[in-house]
Amino acid sequence: MAVLTESDVRTALAKVIDPEIRKPITDLGMVKSIDISDDGAVGVGIYLTTSGCPMKTEISDRVKNAVADVEGVGTVSVELDVMNDEQRTELRKSLRGDSAEPIIPFAQPGSLTRVYAVASGKGGVGKSSVTVNLAASLTARGLSVGVLDADIYGHSVPRMLGNDAKPTQVEKMIMPPQAHGVKFISIAQFTQGNTPVVWRGPMLHRALQQFLADVFWGDLDVLLLDLPPGTGDVAISVAQLIPSAEILVVTTPQQAAAE
Incomplete structure (x- = not known):
């Protein structure tokens, strides 16, 4: 049996699209951590953009389903966290650029x-x-x-x-x-x-x-x-x-x- 690696899990997470921004969560800096146990259990930490994110349940379900499809994965758990101000700023810059004035x-x-x-x-x-x-x-x-x-x-x-x-x-x-x-x-x-x-x-x-x-x-x-x-x-x-x-x-x- 092939050894399950973090790269395998991250490749699966790259297929998870944020329902609001419509980009892979790996591109948005939303993957906080990936922990793999010897028995194949995988724990994934996910950053939400805001604590009141209305899509958190959908994001969590998408992550679980994507990781569960990877060969060798046992149980999957998802832990949600919230981006800090610096991370949100980086997200905005990656999506909209660093212009001081909003651009149409x-x-x-x-x-x-x-x-x-x-x-x-x-x-x-x-x-x-x-x-x-x-x-x-x-x-x-x-x-x-x-x-x-x-x-x-x-x-x-x-x-x-x-x-x-x-x-x-x-x-x-x-x-x-x-x-x-x-x-x-x-x-x-x-x-x-x-x-x-x-x-x-x-x-x-x-x-x-x-x-x-x-x-x-x-x-x-x-x-x-x-x-x-x-x-x-x-x-x-x-x-x-x-x-x-x-x-x-x-x-x-x-x-x-x-x-």
Whole structure:
């Protein structure tokens, strides 16, 4: 029988993908320790990004299953720990670089992400329905898709996706939750219940900028923005922040909507 080595276990762990960041846990510095007993029992120490990580059970299960498949492994135990500030800083740098100012990746010249702003001249014509169904359809075709709920006042994307999960924050980096394979972010995830948002132009611009720059979207094929109706502050901000964005105009046959 071949001798079980730490290298064998680490190779198996390289196949474990972090459910939020979508990269191998070995590349993210999440493997704390590997202990192998003479009888083949393996103990794996895993660093979580935050103590309240909502995916800790899923990560633990993925680690157990991956290691259990290695030839010669007996029982598998997983011990969870939490990254310290220095480790989180290194993680952020590895994912986002070391720029002091947040950068909007979709506005960079080399970006391969197609950005579509779903707009309308009037409310209630189905922008959000088009956005979430288009996102789910594109994901089903194998594309990596994100949805930004830019309708700050009338946010509805989390409800339509059937997911009220909160984002995880690692330093100044925000990890968006996923539903139906779609990454999404909305102001609804940062407010209590149905609390109304009463913001003016500059605050709306800053919120949109933060959702574009501080959220770790990863390598998206398509980013969809669900805009509020009309051509107000948010629509103008999108044009300024992502000049290459394309517009999908949703309308219904009624004259008030079509005009």
